[in-house]
Each structure stands twice: as structure tokens, then as C-alpha cells.
Amino acid sequence: MILTLIGVFSYALQMKLGILHTTGLSEEVAWGIYIANFAFLIGIAAAAVMLVVPAYIFSHQEIKQVVMVGEAMAVAACIMAVMFILASLGRPDRLWHILPMIGRLNVPRSMLAWDVVVINSYLLINIIMLFYILYRNYQGKEPHYRLYFVGVVIAICLAISIHTVTAFLFSSNVSRPYWHSAILGPRFLASAFTSGPALIILTLQIIAAFTAYPVKSRVIETLAVIMTITLQVNMFLLGAEMYTEFYSQTKHASSIQYLFFGLHGYSALVPWIWTSIVLNVISVIILSLHPLRRNRRLLNTACIMAITGIWMEKGMGLVIPGFIPTPLGDIVEYIPTHYEIGVSMGIWGLGAIIFTLIVKVVISIQLGELKA
Amino acid sequence: MKHSKHRTQGADQHPPEGENPSSGNDSARGADPVSRRRFFAKAGAAGTALALGATSTALAAKAMEDEAFQDSWNQYFQDHYQRMTKEEVTEALARLKRIAKRNFEVDLEVANDPPIENVLFGYALNISKCKGYRKCVYACVEENNITRKPHIHYIRVLEMNNGSMDLEESDHYYDPDSVPRKGKFYLPVQCHHCENPPCVRACPTKATWKEPDGIVVIDYNWCIGCHYCVVACPYWARHFNWEKPNLPEEEIVKKTHYLGNRPRMRGVMEKCTFCIQRTRKGKLPACHEACPTGARVFGNLLDPNSEISRILRDKTVFRLKEDLNTDPKFWFYTD
Amino acid sequence: MRGSEFIIGDYMNTRKLLIGILLATLGFLGGAPTIQFAEEKASSESKPESPDVEGLKSVRIEIQDFKGEENPEMDEDTEKSLEGIREFWKREDIPHDSDFYFIPFQVPPRRDELELYPCMDCHEDEEINNPIERVLEEEHEDIKLNHGGNRFWCPTCHLLTNKNFLRSLKSKELSFDRSYLLCGQCHFQRQKDWFSGGHGKRIGNWNGDRIILNCTECHNPHSPSIKPKHPDPPPEHHQAPYNIVVQILEIFR
Numbered sequence: 001m002i003l004t005l006i007g008v009f010s011y012a013l014q015m016k017l018g019i020l021h022t023t024g025l026s027e028e029v030a031w032g033i034y035i036a037n038f039a040f041l042i043g044i045a046a047a048a049v050m051l052v053v054p055a056y057i058f059s060h061q062e063i064k065q066v067v068m069v070g071e072a073m074a075v076a077a078c079i080m081a082v083m084f085i086l087a088s089l090g091r092p093d094r095l096w097h098i099l100p101m102i103g104r105l106n107v108p109r110s111m112l113a114w115d116v117v118v119i120n121s122y123l124l125i126n127i128i129m130l131f132y133i134l135y136r137n138y139q140g141k142e143p144h145y146r147l148y149f150v151g152v153v154i155a156i157c158l159a160i161s162i163h164t165v166t167a168f169l170f171s172s173n174v175s176r177p178y179w180h181s182a183i184l185g186p187r188f189l190a191s192a193f194t195s196g197p198a199l200i201i202l203t204l205q206i207i208a209a210f211t212a213y214p215v216k217s218r219v220i221e222t223l224a225v226i227m228t229i230t231l232q233v234n235m236f237l238l239g240a241e242m243y244t245e246f247y248s249q250t251k252h253a254s255s256i257q258y259l260f261f262g263l264h265g266y267s268a269l270v271p272w273i274w275t276s277i278v279l280n281v282i283s284v285i286i287l288s289l290h291p292l293r294r295n296r297r298l299l300n301t302a303c304i305m306a307i308t309g310i311w312m313e314k315g316m317g318l319v320i321p322g323f324i325p326t327p328l329g330d331i332v333e334y335i336p337t338h339y340e341i342g343v344s345m346g347i348w349g350l351g352a353i354i355f356t357l358i359v360k361v362v363i364s365i366q367l368g369e370l371k372a
Numbered sequence: 373m374k375h376s377k378h379r380t381q382g383a384d385q386h387p388p389e390g391e392n393p394s395s396g397n398d399s400a401r402g403a404d405p406v407s408r409r410r411f412f413a414k415a416g417a418a419g420t421a422l423a424l425g426a427t428s429t430a431l432a433a434k435a436m437e438d439e440a441f442q443d444s445w446n447q448y449f450q451d452h453y454q455r456m457t458k459e460e461v462t463e464a465l466a467r468l469k470r471i472a473k474r475n476f477e478v479d480l481e482v483a484n485d486p487p488i489e490n491v492l493f494g495y496a497l498n499i500s501k502c503k504g505y506r507k508c509v510y511a512c513v514e515e516n517n518i519t520r521k522p523h524i525h526y527i528r529v530l531e532m533n534n535g536s537m538d539l540e541e542s543d544h545y546y547d548p549d550s551v552p553r554k555g556k557f558y559l560p561v562q563c564h565h566c567e568n569p570p571c572v573r574a575c576p577t578k579a580t581w582k583e584p585d586g587i588v589v590i591d592y593n594w595c596i597g598c599h600y601c602v603v604a605c606p607y608w609a610r611h612f613n614w615e616k617p618n619l620p621e622e623e624i625v626k627k628t629h630y631l632g633n634r635p636r637m638r639g640v641m642e643k644c645t646f647c648i649q650r651t652r653k654g655k656l657p658a659c660h661e662a663c664p665t666g667a668r669v670f671g672n673l674l675d676p677n678s679e680i681s682r683i684l685r686d687k688t689v690f691r692l693k694e695d696l697n698t699d700p701k702f703w704f705y706t707d
Numbered sequence: 708m709r710g711s712e713f714i715i716g717d718y719m720n721t722r723k724l725l726i727g728i729l730l731a732t733l734g735f736l737g738g739a740p741t742i743q744f745a746e747e748k749a750s751s752e753s754k755p756e757s758p759d760v761e762g763l764k765s766v767r768i769e770i771q772d773f774k775g776e777e778n779p780e781m782d783e784d785t786e787k788s789l790e791g792i793r794e795f796w797k798r799e800d801i802p803h804d805s806d807f808y809f810i811p812f813q814v815p816p817r818r819d820e821l822e823l824y825p826c827m828d829c830h831e832d833e834e835i836n837n838p839i840e841r842v843l844e845e846e847h848e849d850i851k852l853n854h855g856g857n858r859f860w861c862p863t864c865h866l867l868t869n870k871n872f873l874r875s876l877k878s879k880e881l882s883f884d885r886s887y888l889l890c891g892q893c894h895f896q897r898q899k900d901w902f903s904g905g906h907g908k909r910i911g912n913w914n915g916d917r918i919i920l921n922c923t924e925c926h927n928p929h930s931p932s933i934k935p936k937h938p939d940p941p942p943e944h945h946q947a948p949y950n951i952v953v954q955i956l957e958i959f960r
Contacts, residue, residue, distance in 0.1 A: 550935035
């Protein structure tokens with residue numbers, strides 16, 4: 001279903017070929033919508049697998065059925081994240097330079113190099129796990145507990161690490177005071193664990209509606225509760241950051257000033273961030289009130305709002321103000337061009353296709369329709 | 373995967389078969405119209421494949437002989453500058469000369485001067501003397517074969533307000549009738565060649581590093597253009613080639629260095645290299661030569677009798693963003 | 708199953724607390740930045756203006772109009788402070804070594820670049836030591852002396868007995884090629900900087916022979932201050948050539 005809708009947008013990918021760098025980027029704003037989407041997707045990828053924790057640590061049985069969907073989402077999100085990075089490279093043809101032996105990988109110093117390592121390992125472990133479990137189910141046998149438990153533990157560790165490494169990617173830069181704060185890591189985790197479950201809630205309901213796959217409502221409720229807590233934590237962390245910056249308003253706070261109120265007359269992102277805040281706030285209200293959360297339609301609305309709000313705040317709201325003002329105090333604004341938007345939609349579409357394909361296989365195997 | 377998808381969708385219509393229907397059952401079925409069609413289809417596919425294979429091999433063979441193709445091919449697989457052997461480096465330099473000859477019809481001299489022993493370059497700028505003429509900016513553009521459109525300036529002159537070091541209040545785009553303007557002072561900022569450079573830490577492929585004589589350089593054939601160094605640099609010193617560099621042929625400076633002002637390509641980073649092609653031969657950088665007021669001082673920090681050492685000893689010097697601990701080698705001083 | 712029940716049960720009990728915290732956070736988010744913003748606006752309006760440099764007048768000492776000194780009126784505290792300073796700097800003539808060191812240098816010659824050199828070609832048979840200040844004519848009509856207030860005139864720097872040379876304060880000959888020795892008599896502080904590299908322009912190499920430019924390469928000795936000039940063009944923004952999103956947004960703005 002998603003397949004047909006988004007398949008059209010994949011065409012936008014083609015626009016990138018031959019029109020390299022007709023983007024809204026500039027010398028001053030070096031990272032734009034691609035890295036914004038990358039940061040958001042890493043969160044989703046990490047959180048999708050973190051849901052595995054209740055299943056295996058707390059032996060919460062219903063969540064087990066979500067595990068496969070979660071893994072599928074993690075794989076799709078990881079692939080999308082990697083493609084967004086590729087889209088933002090100046091010389092993607094030189095990608096082999098980043099390989100450890102053939103190229104030159106700058107570990108342990110470069111956070112981007114670490115990001116490459118952990119994201120690829122995470123992708124690999126997820127694909128292995130997915131195929132292993134599916135293959136065993138396909139053969140009608142149960143997967144070996146020891147093997148997949150080890151795999152799951154590795155996946156959980158890697159999930160936390162990809163997220164932390166991506167947060168460190170931003171927060172390690174001394175030249176960008178907007179990012180150079182300790183709270184960026186926790187904020188990333190909190191917003192990931194909100195948007196991840198939200199997306200899974202929505203996709204599970206879509207799956208329940210279109211296939212015969214059984215989705216217990218207990219699962220949805222647990223996910224909703226997880227999401228509520230993390231969204232509240234996220235709002236608190238955001239509040240903490242705003243307080244710290246706005247209380248004494250040093251020059252280091254210029255970026256957040258630009259984001260929320262505009263700086264020296266430049267205020268392109270102000271409506272964007274306030275919309276995101278409003279969405280998040282309404283979402284957290286709906287989620288925190290039990291009767292509202294129990295209402296399925298309101299829950300879905302809250303999920304969509306939370307995802308959109310977090311995407312806006314963690315995507316453009318995180319990446320762009322880091323470049324405004326520049327380290328030398330200049331202000332150059334950034335608005336994505338239609339090329340960038342097209343490519344972004346194309347990559348999202350491709351991710352949706354991958355996710356749909358994997359999920360279809362998962363469902364058919366799990367339902368027992370596909371057997372050796 | 374595709375086969376299984378079809379199966380689930382059509383589960384109601386066909387009884388599930390034991391084997392995949394499309395795999396090599398033709399022989400068992402004999403001369404079926406379906407199998408004949410399949411046979412012709414297969415033959416057609418095979419024939420096209422053969423033809424394609426033949427043409428591509430022929431093209432490849434021809435291309436291998438073409439020098440331009442060979443140069444591009446070899447340049448693509450070139451190793452990192454610091455890992456290349458002497459022969460590979462010589463080969464790379466010759467290749468660059470050939471490419472420049474082809475693209476610009478100019479006889480380029482691509483040097484590979486090693487760092488001079490016991491030299492650590494330092495730069496000082498007298499902000500009492502800088503009047504904001506921007507002669508340094510354009511001299512640098514010319515000397516370093518930088519693209520004119522879209523233009524890149526390694527040096528950015530900031531017009532600051534007297535009494536304040538607030539970079540946010542500075543004007544980058546001042547264009548009055550005459551400079552210096554009253555109540556302002558001028559602060560040219562370029563790569564500070566830090567001793568503790570954040571950009572070197574940030575690069576995922578180690579395409580940028582600090583040479584023994586203190587210059588932070590980039591291997592343009594290794595950079596993948598991820599922009600992480602731009603994010604990391606506190607002095608806005610890293611610049612990116614958004615388009616294919618636009619160099620007017622008659623203005624190309626022929627004396628180049630592999631790590632310096634040789635013509636670059638689209639999609640890679642570049643920055644001030646303290647005019648490595650000049651300074652490793654003992655000459656002064658282009659910005660220094662161009663400054664009409666003599667506000668710039670360049671020299672060897674390890675020589676206690678050099679001008680730069682004397683300035684650091686005797687004058688009131690300061691550096692930008694000292695609290696970030698980048699240990700830059702570019703000082704500002706006043707009279 | 709048990710786990711989720713536990714979580715939900717806990718929630719039921721602390722629902723009110725959570726809502727309270729939420730409302731407090733919201734209030735904070737809404738209230739605090741607005742207050743800060745208002746404060747910031749107020750403070751920016753009361754910032755002092757930069758000093759009016761135009762208002763300062765230049766000082767030129769007219770020696771002819773000098774009437775004589777009047778002693779300043781001092782109260783007790785000022786007198787005490789003057790005494791303290793004079794006590795501190797009691798005049799003692801103790802010789803001391805200055806650690807002045809200058810870096811060896813060479814200066815490109817200027818003498819033969821001068822248009823009107825050698826001066827004695829015209830000034831051969833002339834009355835010397837004519838004390839009357841006169842207007843320059845013929846070849847030197849375009850020289851306007853704007854150096855030293857009204858305290859200098861031509862023989863301050865030019866040697867009247869041999870006009871091919873400049874004049875030191877001891878009335879000795881100084882070559883035009885070494886005119887920096889003349890400038891350094893008064894501008895010794897600046898000259899110290901020039902000797903050690905903090906002032907002036909070096910050309911050629913950063914190592915090896917140090918070639919620095921003479922004072923007069925940049926400063927016109929008759930009117931030495933640097934005049935303002937028009938700067939080279941400012942940098943441009945690199946923008947994407949065709950940004951449809953900007954165009955759409957412009958419609959809504």
C-alpha cells in the first residue's frame with residue numbers, strides 16, 4: 001500500500017544525478033535537510049530495536065511479535081540513513097576511501113568514522129538476525145535461543161551506540177556552541193524512543209488493517225506508555241536546554257535565539273520550531289491523559305503529531321541553527337531547494353518500499369503461509 | 373523474495389506447488405508453445421548479452437589506450453598521499469601535469485617540496501595597521517588558483533566595532549567609499565593552522581592532516597566531501613568546491629604544489645595552506661606580499677630571531693577563540 | 708503481561724502528579740523565554756552610542772600664539788599625588804643596558820628613483836641659511852608640508868649645505884637611501900618596531916636575506932599619514948540558482 005504511493009517519489013532520486021549540488025546549501029550552512037533526516041532516522045533505527053528489550057529482558061511475550069516488525073523498521077531506517085549520507089557527500093564516488101584497510105578510516109578520533117562503523121555493524125547484525133529468524137521459521141523450526149539471544153544483545157548495544165555516536169557527532173564540535181552541550185546525547189535518546197514506538201504503533205495498525213497478522217492491543221498500549229514517558233522526558237530536556245540558554249543569553253545562545261525568536265532580522269525557522277513545539281505539547285497532553293490515550297483515534301493523532309514534531313525539532317531544528325550564526329558571526333539562512341526535497345522524499349520512499357517488502361515476508365512466514 | 377510474494381497473493385488461486393515453476397522444466401515438457409517462446413526469449417536474452425559484452429570489451433580496449441581515460445582511472449585509484457611510495461607520487465605529479473595540459477592548455481609545474489627542517493610557520497597580523505582594503509583576499513584567490521565562480525575566498529576580512537571583539541556584530545560585506553571607517557577596526561580571518569586542529573580530528577578519511585612544518589593540508593584526491601571539517605572548524609576556514617572550479621586560463625599560476633594550489637576538482641574541500649608552494653621555497657605568502665600597509669608578518673616560530681618570534685615576545689598579541697584550545701598559529705597584535 | 712500491568716498501575720496512581728508537572732513545564736516554556744526576550748529588548752535600547760569621533764578637534768600648536776604657561780590650581784590631594792610621583796621617579800642618572808637587538812636587514816635603494824635627484828644640479832649656487840620661511844615655487848610647487856604641525860620647515864630635514872643629503876639633528880649628512888635614520892630620530896618607537904619586524908613591509912623571502920621597505924615607500928615624508936582608500940569588493944553569497952521553495956514562500960510572505 002505504502003509501496004504504490006511512494007514509488008512515484010523515488011523518481012526524484014534521479015534528479016540528483018547530473019545536477020550535483022544544486023542545493024540550498026552554502027559555505028555557511030554545510031549540512032541541510034539530508035543530515036537532518038539522517039539524525040531523525042538514526043533515532044528511529046535505534047528505537048525500533050530497543051523495543052526488543054522488554055521482550056527479552058522482561059519476558060514480555062506479546063512484544064515478541066513486534067520484534068520482527070521492529071527489526072524490519074530498523075533495517076529500513078538504517079538503509080535510509082546511509083543513503084541520506086551518500087546524498088550529502090561531495091564525492092560519493094570516493095566512498096571506498098572510508099573503508100578501514102583499503103581506504104583510511106580515522107578511528108578513534110573522528111566521530112563520523114565511528115558513525116560509519118557502528119551504523120554498518122548495526123545494519124549487518126539486524127539483517128543477519130532477521131534472516132536467521134525468518135529462515136528458521138520458514139523451515140518450521142524454532143531459532144536457537146542462544147544464537148539469537150547473543151544477536152539481540154549485540155543489537156541492543158549497537159542500537160544505543162549508534163544513537164550516542166550520532167549525538168556525539170554533533171556535540172563534539174567546540175565551534176558550534178548550540179550543539180556543544182552534554183544534554184544532546186540524552187535528548188537524542190529521548191526523542192528517538194518517542195518517535196520509534198510512535199512509528200511502530202502506526203505501522204502495526206496498518207498491518208493489522210491490511211493483513212491477517214494478529215496484533216494484540218496490549219502491545220499497542222505498552223508502546224504508547226513507553227512513548228508517553230519518553231516524550232515527557234524529551235519535553236523536560238528541551239525545557240532544561242531552553243532555560244540554560246535563555247536565562248543569561250550569552251553569545252553562545254545566539255543559535256537558539258535564532259531558532260526560537262529570530263536573530264538580527266533573520267527568522268526563517270521561527271514558525272517551524274514553534275509548530276513543532278505545539279505539536280509535541282498537544283501530543284504529550286493526549287498521551288498523558290489515560291482516557292485520551294486509550295482512544296485509538298486520538299492515540300494515532302498523538303503519534304503522528306509526535307513524529308512530525310520530533311522530526312521537525314530533531315531534523316531541521318537541530319542541524320540548521322548549528323550553522324547560524326557562523327563561527328565568524330555571519331548569518332546566511334538555508335531553505336531546502338525542490339531538488340533536495342525531491343531527493344529526500346525519494347529516499348523516504350525507498351525506505352518505505354524496503355520496509356514493506358521485508359514486512360510482507362515476515363508476515364507471510366510468521367503466519368505460516370510460507371513454508372519450506 | 374519476489375516469488376514468495378506472488379505466492380502469498382495467489383494462495384487462494386493455485387494449489388501450492390513443490391517446485392518453482394519457471395526453473396528448467398522445459399525439457400520435461402517437450403515442444404510446448406510456451407517452452408518455445410521461452411526458448412526464443414532465452415536465446416534473445418543470451419544474444420543481447422553477448423553483443424553487449426562484445427561491444428563493451430571493444431570499447432574498454434580502446435579506452436585503455438586513451439591517455440585521458442587512463443589518467444582518470446589511475447587517479448581514481450590513487451592511494452592517500454601519505455601512503456604513496458615515491459614512485460607513485462612522481463607518477464601522480466606527472467599525471468596532474470598531463471591533466472592540466474589537457475584541461476587548461478598550460479604547462480603546470482607541480483612540486484612536492486617536503487617541509488623544511490626546524491621550521492614551524494607562524495603568522496601575525498597588526499590590526500592597528502589593517503585598513504580593510506581586501507588586497508590580501510584577491511591576491512590569495514589569484515595565487516591559489518581558486519574558482520572564481522562560484523567564488524571562494526580563503527580570507528574573510530571582518531569589520532569590527534571599536535572596543536568590542538563581538539564577531540556577531542561584525543560586518544563581512546562592508547563596501548564603503550573609503551576604508552578605514554571611523555569607529556571600526558579590521559580583522560582578516562583565514563585558516564589559523566592550529567596546532568590542535570579540530571578539522572584534522574573530524575575528517576573520517578584522514579584526508580586532512582598537519583604537516584611537520586605546521587601547515588594543515590588536504591589531499592584533494594582523497595577528500596570525499598562530507599563537510600564534517602566545515603562543521604568542526606571554529607574559524608570558518610574550510611571551503612568547498614560546489615561546482616567545477618572556474619579558472620580563467622590566462623590567470624592560472626603555474627608554480628603549484630601537490631598539497632597546495634594545483635587545480636582542484638568539484639566536490640572537494642580546500643583551504644589556505646600558507647601558500648605552501650611559495651613558503652616551502654622560502655618565499656612569502658601571497659597575502660603577505662599583497663598587503664599595502666605591511667600589516668602581516670610571517671616567519672619561523674622556532675627561530676628566536678625571526679620577526680614573528682620578536683612580535684610574540686614584545687607585542688600585545690592575542691588569538692581568536694583561545695578558550696577552544698585549538699592553539700592556532702595566527703596571532704593578532706597592535707602597535 | 709505482569710510487567711505492563713505494573714507500569715500502568717503505577718501510572719494510575721500518579722496521574723495527577725504527572726499532569727501537574729506537565730502544566731508547570733508548559734508554563735515555564737511559555738513564560739520564561741518571553742520574559743527574557745522582553746528584558747533583552749529593553750537592555751538593547753539603552754545601550755550607549757559609540758563615541759562621536761568627528762567631534763574631536765585636531766590640535767595644532769601655534770607657536771606664535773603661545774602666551775605663556777599658567778600654573779594649574781591644585782588641591783591637597785593632587786599635590787600629594789604629584790609629590791608621590793616625583794618621589795618615585797627621583798632623578799638618578801644610572802646607566803643601564805637596553806637589550807635592544809635588531810634583525811639584520813637590507814633596504815631597496817630609493818635615491819636614484821627620485822625624480823629631481825641630484826638636488827645640487829639646480830641648487831648649486833645658492834645663498835644658504837636664509838632664515839625667512841618662503842613659499843616653494845617652480846619644481847617644488849606641489850609640495851605641501853603636513854608634517855609636525857607648524858613646527859617644521861624644509862631645513863628641518865633637508866641639509867642646506869648639501870641639498871643632495873638629508874639632515875640629522877646634529878646637522879650631519881644622511882643619504883636618501885637611509886632616510887629611515889632621519890625618521891627614527893623622532894619616531895624612534897616606531898623605528899624599534901620596524902627594526903624588529905613589527906612595523907613595515909618585508910618583501911621577497913621569509914628566510915634568508917631580510918629585505919624591508921624604507922619608510923618613504925609607504926609614507927610621503929611631506930604628508931606621511933595614510934589616506935583612506937576604496938576597498939576591493941566584498942564577498943558574495945553563493946545561492947542555489949533556482950530555489951522554488953523560496954519562490955513559493957515569497958508568495959505567502
